[in-house]
Amino acid sequence: MKLIIAEKPSVSKNIADALKIKNRQDGYFEGNGYIVTWAFGHLLQLYDAKDYDEKMSSWKMDNFPFVPSKFQYKVKSDPRNRDKPDRGAQKQLKIIHQLMKRKDVQAIVSACDYDREGQLIGDSIIYKLKTDKQVYRLLLNEWTPAEVIKGLENIKLNTELRPLLDAGVSRQWADWVIGINLTSVATLKYQKGKGKALNIGRVLLPTLKVIYDRDQEIEKFVPENYYKLQATFQTKENHAYEGIYYEGKEEKFKSKEKLEAIQDLLKDKNGMILEKKVQKKKEFAPFLFNLSNLQGHMTSKYSGWTADKVLKVAQSLYEKKFITYPRTASIALEESLVGKTAKVLETISEDLPYKDEIKFVRTKRIFDNAKVESHSAIIPTYMKPKKLTADEGQVYQAIKNRFIMQFMPVAEHEETTIKTKIMDTDLKGIFLSKGKVQLVEGWKKVEKVQSKDTLLPFVKINDGVELIKHELTSHVTKPPKQHTEKTLLRIMETCGRNFNKDKDEEDVEAILSGFSIGTPATRAETIKKLKDIGYITAQNKNLICTELGRKLVETFPIRDLFNLEFTGRLEKSLYDIEKGNYSKNEFLQLIYSFTTNSVKKIKEHQAGTIHEVTAKRRTNEVMGKCPVCGNVIIEGQKGFGCSNWKSGCKFVIWKNDKFLATMKKKPTKTMVKTLLKNGVAPVKGLTSKKGNKFDALLRYEKNPENEYYSWKMEFTK
Structure with a gap:
């Protein structure tokens, strides 16, 4: 009997289905020689500082720097009460350990995600319990039945993945040490009043600095006027075309007087075709998606999308077996996937109107181990979805389209350049005209990409043309654009090395050598956290520093933490640990030394307040009577609860209620008041799994078997 431990319940169900196991027990599936159980992501977390030393319960400057002599783990905390363990995690951990102890279990298989975080999740659970049983690793890129069976036939010894674990542990311990120490000391030093801490992190701060720098560029930008000279010519066949005046490569002129003088020279003059070039150019489909490119595509194309939302939806599609592993930095597929990719293409393109144009090819643009x-890059699996939510449908369609584009004809266009010289003058420059005609639509057909054709008349060199009009146009230079999630993700992915480049193929080497800010899995979370803690704000799709964010960048003295190169080197070190080319202990000693020196520097820093927290008086607005004990229900920070809670009344409606969240709703004051008064509340604008809006009546009723309450939904006729 083998025990398989998956990272999430949905993945364990995929494994059980692949193994045709029908028997479900409390916390696991069993049958056909396997037991399949699951975690809920991290079941264990690092000790809090106060768990190591009671004096760390209170924040005092003298307590820092603090680095534990030995890191320890405990069951993750209850999100509503950090001093207590999460009961669900505690129960599931106990079930897993009981299964590991069973005498009929000969081997354990970790089936957590194939990345350093997944390795850490599985190993922390397995090795929390001392076991002499052999531990294996299931390494998969998708959860389709065929891949699960194939993967179980090719499991590796878990010890072979030790460098991956070392990288995961190094990342976790480093972020704990930097976060705990510098957040605490910075808050004590630079914040007045009690409130949210001044959050300091090795990935947060350089990302904040990128946005700050762009804000500064825009603030300091001084607009400048420039001018262009445009002329209209007519051929002997009465076909008109336009040209822009160039001298060398310059078409924008600061001197208006210079162009006015040229205009004077153009009076009663005509032109001649000096040069004509016609080139056929190929336009290749954009590369397959990695996570950052998918996030950039979705957030720029659709409103209401964030990088964090794209990752969550992609993760859902992955766990439902419809796409491959989304947290990837790669824009190509492994060469070993050629046969499987051909079958996927055949399956998902069979219903398309242009399927006759789709041809499977093996090229380096698609298949390249380097x-x-x-x-590998994100692609669909052979399993075609029948039911998707509206959000899932949009992300799946984007991934499917990008995949199909690779096997459509290359788009082609014809580019024509005409240089027109003005006759009988000693003008230095010429007038340049550019035309473009799409010849082959190719992959653009997949997403109906419209190509704008600019037609130029048929002319030959030395043909005479009539100058029929010319005008001087004035323009103003524009400041750089605010960062969006798309542009920010690109900088984080390449550590700013291709700041002004758009091409996907640029800096592949930098991306794939681990030189970046964060990982594909964490970048979205970083952007979201910067918003949540108030360092940046979003205006439409633009990301802008808040006053708090600006003050932090300008005041906080640990400049290395704002430096892209410094953060990139740390991420590169983690990558090297993963590859077995760098020591975990060396990396951690570097982090401990950096943290200790940083704490000293902050303590000695002469600076004012960055953040002043003003206490808000809580009104404790009464919502109504408690249905359990008759006392009043008041609004708290996290929910609407009974004022009699100190005496044991547990009635509460949480603001982040999970049931309402599935329908994209949060409880409002009006809804709670109506519910307490009438026992039922009409709620509008709920969202179904398919993304459709609907209205319903909601009740909040006590469960007959315990003291907790659950929602009941009714529909009006």
Whole structure:
């Protein structure tokens, strides 16, 4: 009997289905020689500082720096009460350990995600319990039945993945040490009043600095006037075309007087075709998606999308077996996937109107081991979805379209350049005209990409043309654009090395050598956290520093933490640990030394307040009577609860209620008041799994078997 431990319940169900196991027990599936159980992501977390030393319960400057002599783990905390363990995690951990102890279990298989975080999740659970049983690793890129069976036939010894664990542990311990120490000391030093801490992190601060720098560029930008000279010519066949005046490569002129003088020279003059070039150019489909490119595509194309939302939806599609592993940095596929990719293409393109144009090809743009690190690019699996939510449908369609584009004809266009010289003058420059005609639509057909044709008349060199009009146009230079999630993700992915480049193929080497800010899995979370803690804000799609964010960048003295190169080197070190090329202990000693020196520097820093927290008086507005004990229900920070809670009344409606969240709703004051008064509340604008809006009546009723309450939904006729 083998025990398989998956990272999430949905993945364990995929494994059980692949193994045709029908028997479900409390916390696991069993049958056909396997037991399949699951975690809920991290079941264990690092000790809090106060767990190591009671004096760390209170924040005092003298307590820092603090680095534990030995890191320890405990069951993750209850999100509503950090001093207590999460009961669900505690129960599931106990079930897993009981299964590991069973005498009929000969081997354990970790089936957590194939990345350093997944390795850490599985190993922390397995090795929390001392076991002499052999531990194996299941390494998969998708959860389709065929891949699960194939993967179980090719499991590796878990000890072979030790460098991956070392990288995961190094990342976790480093972020704990930097976060705990510098957040605490910075808050004590630079914040007045009690409130949210001044959050300091090795990935947060350089990302904040990128946004700050762009804000500064825009603030300091001084607009400048420039001018262009445009002329209209007519051929002997009465076909008109336009040209812009160039001298060398310059078309924008600061001197208006210079162009006015040229205009004077153009009076009663005509032109001649000096040069004509016609070139056929190929336009290749954009590369397959990695996570950052998918996030950039979705957030720029659709409103209401964030990088964090894209990752969550992609993760859902992955766990439902419809796409491959989404947290990837690669824009190509492993060469070993050629046969499987051909079958996927055949399956998902069979219903398309242009399927006759789709031809499977093996090219380096698609299949290239040199462009793959751990996980291939994101593509659909052979399993076609029948039911998707509206959000899932949009992300799946984007991934499917990008995949199909690779096997459509290359788009082609014809580019024509005409240089027109003005006759009988000693003008230095010429007038340049550019035309473009799409010849082959190719992959653009997949997403109906419209190509704008600019037609130029048929002319030959030395043909005379009539100058029929010319005008001087004035323009103003524009400041750089605010960062969006798309542009920010690109900088984080390449550590700013291709700041002004758009092409996906640029800096592949930098991306795949681990030189970046964060990882594909954490970048979205970083952007979201910067918003949540108030360092940046979003205006439409633009990201802008808040006053608090600006003050932090300008005041906080640990400049290395704002430096892209410094953060990139740390991430590169983690990558090297993963590859077995760098020591975990060396990396951690570097982090401990950096943290200790940083704490000293902050303590000695002469600076004012960055953040002043003003206490808000809580009104404790009464919502109504408690249905359990008759006392009043008041609004708290996290929910609407009974004022009699100190005496044991547990009635509460949580603001982040999970049931309402599935329908994209949060409880409002009006809704709670109506519910307490009438026992039922009409709620509008709920969202179904398919993304459709609907209205319903909601009741909040006590469960007959315990003291907790659950929602009941009714529909009006």
